[in-house]
Amino acid sequence: MGKPSDLVQGTLDLLILKTLSLEPLHGWAIAKRIQQVSGEVLQVQQGSLYPALHRLEQQGWIRAKWAESETGRQAKFYALTAAGRKQMEAESANWSRLSAAINLIVSEA
Amino acid sequence: MRWFDRMRMRARLLQRGRAAAELERELQSHLHDEIDANRAAGMSAEQARIAALRSVGNLALIRDQTHATWSWGSAEAWVRDLRLGMRTLLRAPGFTIIAVLIMGLGIGANVALFTVVRSVLLKPLPFPDSDRLVTLYENETGHRGNPYMPVDAGSFFEWQKAATGVEQMAMVSPFQNYNVSAEGGKLPERIDAGWVSWNFFSTLGVQPALGRGFSASDDRPEASATVILDHRFWKRRYSADPAIVGKTIWLDVQPYTVIGVMPENFQYNGGFGGKTVMAWTPIAHDAPRGLLGAFNDHETIVIARLRKGVSLQALVSQLDPIQKQIKKEHPGPSIHDLVSGHSMLDDEVDHYKTPLYALLAATGCVLLIACMNVSGLLVARASARRKEMAIRAAMGGGRLRLLRERIVESVLISLGGGTVGAMLAAAALLWLRTMRQDINRLENIRFDGVVVLFTLGAVAVCALFSGLLTALSVDDRNLLSVLQEASRSASGGRNRAALRKTLLVVEVCLTVVLLAGAGLLVKSYQRMRTADLGIPVDNTLTMKISLPEASYKKQAQVVAFFELLIARVRSMPGVQAAGLISKVPGQGWGGDRTGSVTEHPPQDGRGYTDMHMRGADPGYFSAAQIPLFEGRVFRPDERLDRGNVAVISRLAAQRAFPGEDPLGKHIQFSDKERYEVVGVVGDTRWNLSQPPYPTMYIPIYGNDYSVATIFVRSPQAESLALPIQQMIAGLDRDLPVADVITLRDTIGKSTIDSQFDSVLVLGFAVIALVLSAAGLYGVLSYLVTQRTGEIGIRMALGAPRTYVLRSMLIDGLRPALFGLILGLGTSLAAGRLIASMLYETKPYDSGILAAVSALLLLVAAGSCLIPAWRASRLSPMSALRIE
Numbered sequence: 001m002g003k004p005s006d007l008v009q010g011t012l013d014l015l016i017l018k019t020l021s022l023e024p025l026h027g028w029a030i031a032k033r034i035q036q037v038s039g040e041v042l043q044v045q046q047g048s049l050y051p052a053l054h055r056l057e058q059q060g061w062i063r064a065k066w067a068e069s070e071t072g073r074q075a076k077f078y079a080l081t082a083a084g085r086k087q088m089e090a091e092s093a094n095w096s097r098l099s100a101a102i103n104l105i106v107s108e109a
Numbered sequence: 110m111r112w113f114d115r116m117r118m119r120a121r122l123l124q125r126g127r128a129a130a131e132l133e134r135e136l137q138s139h140l141h142d143e144i145d146a147n148r149a150a151g152m153s154a155e156q157a158r159i160a161a162l163r164s165v166g167n168l169a170l171i172r173d174q175t176h177a178t179w180s181w182g183s184a185e186a187w188v189r190d191l192r193l194g195m196r197t198l199l200r201a202p203g204f205t206i207i208a209v210l211i212m213g214l215g216i217g218a219n220v221a222l223f224t225v226v227r228s229v230l231l232k233p234l235p236f237p238d239s240d241r242l243v244t245l246y247e248n249e250t251g252h253r254g255n256p257y258m259p260v261d262a263g264s265f266f267e268w269q270k271a272a273t274g275v276e277q278m279a280m281v282s283p284f285q286n287y288n289v290s291a292e293g294g295k296l297p298e299r300i301d302a303g304w305v306s307w308n309f310f311s312t313l314g315v316q317p318a319l320g321r322g323f324s325a326s327d328d329r330p331e332a333s334a335t336v337i338l339d340h341r342f343w344k345r346r347y348s349a350d351p352a353i354v355g356k357t358i359w360l361d362v363q364p365y366t367v368i369g370v371m372p373e374n375f376q377y378n379g380g381f382g383g384k385t386v387m388a389w390t391p392i393a394h395d396a397p398r399g400l401l402g403a404f405n406d407h408e409t410i411v412i413a414r415l416r417k418g419v420s421l422q423a424l425v426s427q428l429d430p431i432q433k434q435i436k437k438e439h440p441g442p443s444i445h446d447l448v449s450g451h452s453m454l455d456d457e458v459d460h461y462k463t464p465l466y467a468l469l470a471a472t473g474c475v476l477l478i479a480c481m482n483v484s485g486l487l488v489a490r491a492s493a494r495r496k497e498m499a500i501r502a503a504m505g506g507g508r509l510r511l512l513r514e515r516i517v518e519s520v521l522i523s524l525g526g527g528t529v530g531a532m533l534a535a536a537a538l539l540w541l542r543t544m545r546q547d548i549n550r551l552e553n554i555r556f557d558g559v560v561v562l563f564t565l566g567a568v569a570v571c572a573l574f575s576g577l578l579t580a581l582s583v584d585d586r587n588l589l590s591v592l593q594e595a596s597r598s599a600s601g602g603r604n605r606a607a608l609r610k611t612l613l614v615v616e617v618c619l620t621v622v623l624l625a626g627a628g629l630l631v632k633s634y635q636r637m638r639t640a641d642l643g644i645p646v647d648n649t650l651t652m653k654i655s656l657p658e659a660s661y662k663k664q665a666q667v668v669a670f671f672e673l674l675i676a677r678v679r680s681m682p683g684v685q686a687a688g689l690i691s692k693v694p695g696q697g698w699g700g701d702r703t704g705s706v707t708e709h710p711p712q713d714g715r716g717y718t719d720m721h722m723r724g725a726d727p728g729y730f731s732a733a734q735i736p737l738f739e740g741r742v743f744r745p746d747e748r749l750d751r752g753n754v755a756v757i758s759r760l761a762a763q764r765a766f767p768g769e770d771p772l773g774k775h776i777q778f779s780d781k782e783r784y785e786v787v788g789v790v791g792d793t794r795w796n797l798s799q800p801p802y803p804t805m806y807i808p809i810y811g812n813d814y815s816v817a818t819i820f821v822r823s824p825q826a827e828s829l830a831l832p833i834q835q836m837i838a839g840l841d842r843d844l845p846v847a848d849v850i851t852l853r854d855t856i857g858k859s860t861i862d863s864q865f866d867s868v869l870v871l872g873f874a875v876i877a878l879v880l881s882a883a884g885l886y887g888v889l890s891y892l893v894t895q896r897t898g899e900i901g902i903r904m905a906l907g908a909p910r911t912y913v914l915r916s917m918l919i920d921g922l923r924p925a926l927f928g929l930i931l932g933l934g935t936s937l938a939a940g941r942l943i944a945s946m947l948y949e950t951k952p953y954d955s956g957i958l959a960a961v962s963a964l965l966l967l968v969a970a971g972s973c974l975i976p977a978w979r980a981s982r983l984s985p986m987s988a989l990r991i992e
Contacts, residue, residue, distance in 0.1 A: 027135060028142035046139065046165045050132075051174045069138070071145055076135045 012044070012052050014095055017080060017088035020062060024079035026069055027053060053078060061087050132175055140165055169504075186510070187517075194517040204490065205522070208483045212526025214876060215479030216567050217533030218472040223563050224538060226465050228554040230458050235374055237314040238414075241276075243421050244379055244456035245411040247432065247445035256449045257380060257456070260411050262392070263404040264435055265306075268411065268448075271431050274419035277312040280409040281305045282392060283383035288657050290359035290843050295346065299655060299847040301385040302360075303377070304392035304409075310337075312414050313377065317369030319343075320354035327368070328391040330398065335391065336365040340373045342387035360388065362659035362843065378549050379410055380456045404435060405443040412453065425450050442703040442717040457549050464866050467943050471626065471873045474619040476567070481612045482880045483522060484575035488609055489891050491515065491579055512580045519576035527568035534564075545865060547858075581608065609888045613881070613924040614931065620881045621932025621965060622939050623874035628957035629940060630867035633950040637860050640948075642695045643793030643801065644733045646852040648685075650826035651693045653848045654837065655816040668748055668810040670840070671817060675726060677836055683825050688729030689809050689817045691722075694793035695855050696818075696848075699723065704805070706765055707775035707783060718765040718776075720757070721795060721802050724809030724817070730756070730790060732822050740772045740788035748810035755784035758792045761803035776805065797859045798948045818848075826851055866946060878968060881928075886972040889921040893980045904985040914981040921973030922966075929965055933958055 019025065019033050030053075031044040056062045061084030069075035080088070140161055147157035165171075198205045233239045246257035247264065265280045272278055282304040291297040307328035316322060317337055327335045336358065338347075347353050357364045371389075378384040392409070393401055400406055415424060428448040436446035451459070491498070498511055538554055545551055654674075661667045671689055678687045692699030703719045727743040729735075738759060747754050755776060762771045777783040784807055792801035809817055823829055834846045850858075893900075900913055940952030 026138070026142075028139045032146070046136075047167065047171050047174065050136065050171055054132075054175050069142070071142065073138055073141060074134070075138045075142075076131075 011095070012048055013056060014088065014091045015042070015044075016049075016052060016056060016078075017061065017084055018092065020078055020080045021085065021088055024065070024077045026075035026077050028075075029069075030078070056084070060084075129172075129176070132172060136165075136168060136171065140168075186513075190510075190514050190517045191521075193514060194521050197518065198521055201490070204486060205525075208486055208522045209525035209529055211479045211482055211880065212523055212571060213529025213533060215472075215476035216523075216526050216530030216564065216571065217537065218530075218873065219469075219476050219567055220530055220534035220560065220564050221537040221541070222465070222469045222472045224534065224554055224556065224560050225541065225551070226469055227559065229461060229548060229550045230465060232550075232553065234454055234457070235376075236453075239453065241415045241417070242313065242453040243413050243415060243424070243450050244453050245278075245413060245425075245428070245448060245450040247407070248447040248449040249445045250447060257451070258445065258449075259381065259407040260409050261404045261407050261444075262396070262401045262409055264432060264445075265409060265411050266401070267431050267435060268428050272413070272424060272427060274416050274424045274427060275413040276416055277308050278411060278413040279306045279309040279312040280392065280411050281309055281377065281379075281383070282396070282409045283377070283379065283381060283386055285390075285395075286655060286847075287360035287388060288362070288655060288843070288845055289346070290362055292359060297843045297845040298346075299653075299845040300342065300387040301382075302388045302390060303383060303386040304395050305389050306392055309389075309412070310371075312412055314414070315372065315375055318372035319351065320367070320369030322369060323389075323391050328393045330393055332391070332394050334360075334363060334365040334394060335368045336360065337369040337371060337389045338367060339387045339389075340371050340375065343370045360390075361657035363657075365390070378457050379412075379453070380459065381410055384549065404439045405441055407443070407445075421450055421452065442719070461548055463943065463945050464862065467626070467946065468866065468869055470939075471623055471870050474623055475873050475876055476571070478616050478619050478877050478880050479526075480571050480574045481578070481616050482884050483526075483571075484519070484578035485609055485612055485884050485887055487515070487519060487522075487575060487579040489887060515580045516572070516576035519579060520572040523568045523572035523575070526571065527564055530567070531564055545861070547861060578608070578612070609891070610924045613884050613888055614928040616877075616881045616884050617925050617928025617965065617969070618932040618935060620874070620877040621929055621961060622935045623870065623877045624961040624965065625932070625936035625958060626939060626943060627867065627871040627874040628961055629943065629947055629950055629952065629954060630863070630870050632954065632957060633947040634860065634863045634867040636950060637798055637863050637948045638856070640794065640797050642797065642852070642856070643791055644694055644735055644852075646695075646856060648822055648824050648826050649852040650821045650823065650829055650833075651696070651818050651848070651850060651852065651855075652830070652833065652846050653816070653818045654844055654846055656844070658815065660841075660843070661815060664749060664811055664813070667815050671726070671810060674837065674840060675728065675819070677840070678819060678821060678833060679728070681829065681832060681836070683823050683829060685822045685824070686728065686732035687819060687821045688732035689724075689726040690729050690733070690820055691724040691809060691814060691817060692795070693818050693820060693852070693855075694733070694795065695797055695852060695859065696795075698795055701802075702778055702805075704765075704776045704778045707777050718761065718803060720761050720765075720805040723804055723806045724812055724814040725756070725806045726809050729806075729809075729820060732820050733793075734822075735793065736791040738789045738791065739770075740786070742788055742790070743806075743808050747808050750811070752808040752811035753782075753784050754787045754808065756788040756790055756806040757786055758801070758804040758806075759789055760792050760801055761805055762786075762789045764803050797856055798863070863946075863948065878965070882968050882972040885921055885925060885969055886976065888924075889917065889973050889976040890979075892920060893917060893976045896980075897983065900980055900983055901985045901987075904983065910981040913983075914977050917977035917980045918970070918973050921977065922969055925966065925969035925973075929962055932965075933962065936961075 015034050016030060019030050019037075025033060027046075027049060031046070031049055034042050034044050053062070053064075057064055057078070061081060062078045063081050064076050064078050066074055067077045069077075143161035143164060144157045147160050148154065152160060234242065236242060244257075245260065245268070247260050248256045248258060252258075260280070262280065265278075269278045283301075285302040285304055287300055287302050289298050289300055305323070307323035307325050310316065310322045318340065320337070323335065323337065326332060338353070343349060343353060350356075353367050354369065356367050358367060359365070376384060377386070396408070400408060413424065415421065425448050432448050433446055436444050501511065502508070535556065538556075542551060542554060656667050656670060661670065675687055675689055678684060699721055701719055701721050703717045705717050725743070727745055727747075730737060730742045739762075740756075742756055743754060757765070757771060757776070765771065765776060766774065771786045771789060773785065775783050775785050784805075790806070793804065794801050795804075819833065821829060821833070830849050834849070837844060837846055904910075904913065936958065937953060940954075944952045
C-alpha cells in the first residue's frame with residue numbers, strides 16, 4: 001500500500017512550510033488552511049500530513065509546542081524555524097522556476 | 110539551531126512510550142477538530158464522527174508511517190520483529206528445536222572441518238618468512254608414483270654450488286635412530302633422530318632455545334661429536350635440566366656433547382617425517398663415510414630458502430640441467446635425472462589435502478541440505494499462516510515488513526544453530542585431536558578470530574539462504590485470492606509446493622552424492638581391511654632391536670647375539686615360532702636395491718630389477734608362514750662369509766627371471782655383491798594400501814645387518830611382550846626394545862585414515878538421508894493436507910483408494926527420482942575427485958551406485974508411504990467437511 005499522492009510529489013513540504021511562515025498552526029488547521037487557500041483544490045490527506053510534519057520536525061525546519069487551540073483543546077502547534085524559513089525560500093524559488101517552465105510548455109498550444 | 114533541535118527531539122523521542130502517546134494525542138485532537146468542523150457544518154453528532162473518521166482514514170497506518178519518520182523508526186521495527194520472531198519460535202518449541210538442531214549440525218560440521226583445513230592446510234609454518242621455504246626432491250623420467258623421492262648427498266652438494274636463487278640450502282635425513290644408553294638410573298631407549306647439514310636450522314630461521322646451533326666446523330667427519338636435543342626429549346629424559354648444554358650423553362654407546370636444545374614450538378615435519386625426531390646431529394660427522402659423496406644413496410631431503418622474488422619453478426629449472434649432467438656422468442639404475450620440489454607447507458600436508466577437502470565438501474553438502482530442510486519447514490509454516498499474512502497485508506501490512514519477519518525468523522534459527530554448531534565443533538575438534546594424532550599440525554588447532562568470523566559467515570549465509578527461499582515462496586500479492594481460496598479450495602496451493610519440490614530434488618541429489626561417496630570410501634576401507642598382507646596377521650608380535658656399532662664391532666658378535674636371542678625367544682613358553690627379519694610386512698618400505706642377473710647378457714640400462722631388501726633368519730619364513738614355492742629357505746650355516754644366498758619373492762622371480770627357472774642363478778649389485786637364488790617364496794606387502802613389491806631376502810646373519818625385528822607367532826602373543834623385553838635386558842642391559850606391536854595393530858594404524866574418512870562421510874551421508882527423508886515426508890504430508898478437499902471429491906466421485914495411494918506416491922517420488930538421476934550424474938564427477946583416496950576401488954562402481962539408488966528409493970518410498978496411505982484412508986465425507 002503506497003502513501004496517498006494527491007499532491008504533486010515533494011510539494012507538500014513546501015505547502016506546509018509556506019503555511020507555517022505566516023503563523024504557528026496545529027495539524028488540523030494546517031490541512032484546513034491549505035484547503036481554503038487553494039480554493040478547495042488541494043486536499044491534504046492525514047496519512048501524508050503527519051508523517052510529513054514529523055519528518056520536517058526531524059530535519060529541524062519546524063518546531064512543535066503544545067498549546068491551547070482556538071477550540072480550547074490542547075493541540076500541537078508547529079512553527080517555522082530559521083532553517084525552515086531558509087529552506088522554504090529555496091524551495092519556493094525552485095517551485096516558481098519549475099511552474100513557470102511547465103506553464104510555458106502547457107500554454108504553448 | 111537545527112542541530113540543537115534534532116538533539117532535543119532525539120532526547121525526547123528516546124522515550125518511545127511518551128512519543129507514541131504524544132502522537133496519539135495529536136491525532137486525537139485532529140479527529141476532534143474534524144468532528145467539531147463537521148458539527149459546525151450542520152451534521153448530527155454520529156454523522157460528524159463517521160465523516161471525520163472517514164476523512165482521517167486508517168489511523169493505525171498513519172501512526173505507523175509517522176513512527177517510521179523518526180530516526181530510530183527502523184531500528185525500532187527490527188526490535189519489534191525480533192520480539193515477534195522470538196515469540197513465534199517459542200510458540201512452536203518442537204519446530205524450533207528441530208530446526209536449530211538441524212542447522213547446528215550443519216554449521217558445526219562445517220566449522221570443525223574449516224578449522225582443521227585452516228590449521229592444517231592453510232596456516233603458514235612456524236618459521237620466519239615461511240612462504241619462501243621449499244623442499245626439493247629427485248624424480249626420474251618415466252617414474253610413476255610419488256614424484257618426490259629423497260636426494261643423494263652427492264647431488265645436494267652439486268645443487269648447493271649451482272643454485273643462485275636461494276639464500277641457503279640445507280639437507281636433512283630425518284629417518285635415523287640412536288640407542289640412548291642407560292645412565293643415572295634411566296632405562297636405555299631408542300630414539301628417532303635426524304642428521305642435518307650444519308646450516309639446517311639457520312635455513313629454517315630458528316635458533317636453539319638453549320646453547321648454540323651447529324657450525325660448519327661441527328659438520329666434519331673429524332669433528333668431535335655434538336648433538337642438539339629436541340625440547341620434548343630434553344624435558345622428558347633430562348627433566349628440562351638448564352645445565353645440559355656442555356654435558357655428555359651416550360648415543361649408540363658413543364659420547365656426544367649436547368650443544369643446544371631447540372625451542373618448544375620448533376618442529377620440522379616433512380613428507381618423510383621428522384615429527385618424532387628427538388636429537389639432531391651433523392650429517393658429515395654421523396653418516397657413514399662415503400655417503401656424502403655418493404650419488405646412488407638417497408638418504409636426505411633438501412630444504413632451501415628462496416631469495417625474495419625467486420620462484421620455486423625458477424630454482425627447479427636451474428637445478429634440472431645439473432641433475433641431468435650428474436645422470437650422464439654416473440649412469441646407473443639408481444641415479445635420478447630430474448629435480449622436483451614443492452613448498453615446505455605442501456611437503457608437510459600434501460597427503461591430507463584431498464581427504465580434508467573432500468570432507469569439507471561433504472560437510473558443505475550437509476549444511477546445504479540442512480538449510481533447505483529448515484527453509485522447507487519455514488515454508489510449510491508460512492503456508493499454514495498464509496491466511497494470517499493475507500489479513501495482515503489487507504490491513505496495510507507492508508510487503509517488506511512481512512518479508513522481514515520471515516528473514517528475522519530464519520536469522521534467529523541460524524543464530525541458534527550457530528551457537529549449537531560452535532559447541533558441536535569444539536567437541537568434534539577435541540575428539541579429532543585425540544583420534545587423529547597422525548595428522549601433521551593437527552595439534553595446532555585453535556579457535557581464533559577467523560574461525561569465529563567463519564562461523565558468523567556461515568550463520569549469515571544460512572539465514573539469508575533459508576530466509577530468502579522462504580520469502581520467495583510466500584507470494585502475497587494476490588491477497589484476495591488467498592483469502593477466498595483459503596475459505597474453500599478444491600485443489601488450491603499446489604504451485605506453493607513447487608518450490609519445495611525443487612528443493613527436494615536438490616536435497617536428494619546431494620544425498621545421493623554423499624551416499625555414493627561414502628559407499629566408495631567404505632568399500633575401499635573394507636578392501637584395505639581385508640587386504641592380504643601375504644601372511645596371517647593374527648597371533649603375532651613384533652619388536653625391534655638395533656645393535657650399536659660401538660659395542661658390537663664385529664659382524665660375528667652381532668650374529669652371535671642374534672642367534673642367542675632368537676634361540677632364547679623360541680624356548681620361551683607359549684612361543685609357537687619366531688624369526689628375525691629386517692622389516693616386517695606392512696611396517697614400511699625398508700630399503701630397496703636395484704640388481705641385475707649375472708647370467709643375463711649385459712643390456713644398457715635395462716635388465717635391472719628394483720627389489721626390497723630384507724635380511725631374514727632361516728626360521729623367519731615358517732614363523733611368518735610365507736609359503737615356499739620353489740627350492741628351499743636358508744640353512745643355519747649360510748651366515749657371515751657364506752651368506753651370499755638369496756630367497757626371492759614370486760614377483761621378483763617374474764620380474765628378474767621371466768620365463769626361466771631362477772634357482773641356481775645369481776643376482777648381483779656389483780661385482781663383489783653376488784647372491785645365488787636358492788628359493789622362491791610368496792609375495793608380501795610392505796604397505797597394506799600398496800601392491801606387493803618384488804622382494805629379495807638374504808641371510809640376516811651377516812650381510813652387515815645390525816637392526817632386526819623379532820617376529821613371534823603365539824596364541825598369547827601380546828602377553829609375551831614383557832617377558833621377551835626382560836629376557837633381552839638380561840642379555841644386554843643397554844639395548845632398548847622399540848616398536849612393540851602386533852601385526853593386527855599395525856594394520857589398524859595404517860588403515861586409520863581410510864577408516865576415519867569413510868566413517869565420517871558415511872555419517873554425513875546418513876544425516877543427509879534422514880534429512881531428505883524428513884523433507885520428503887514433510888512435503889507429501891503438506892500436499893495431502895492441501896489436497897484433502899480434492900481427494901474427498903475424487904473419492905466421492907468413485908476414485909478407488911489404490912488410485913489415490915498411487916497418485917500421491919507418484920507425486921512424492923517424482924522429485925526423489927529426479928534428484929536420484931541428477932545425483933548419480935554428479936557422483937560420477939565427484940568420484941573422480943576422490944580417486945586418490947580409494948584403494949582398489951574404481952570411482953565408477955556400478956554396484957555401489959545401484960545400492961545407493963535402491964536405498965534412496967526405499968527410504969523415499971517409505972517416507973512417502975505414510976502420508977499417501979493416510980490420504981487413501983480419508984473418508985470422503987470428512988474430507989469434504991474438513992474445511
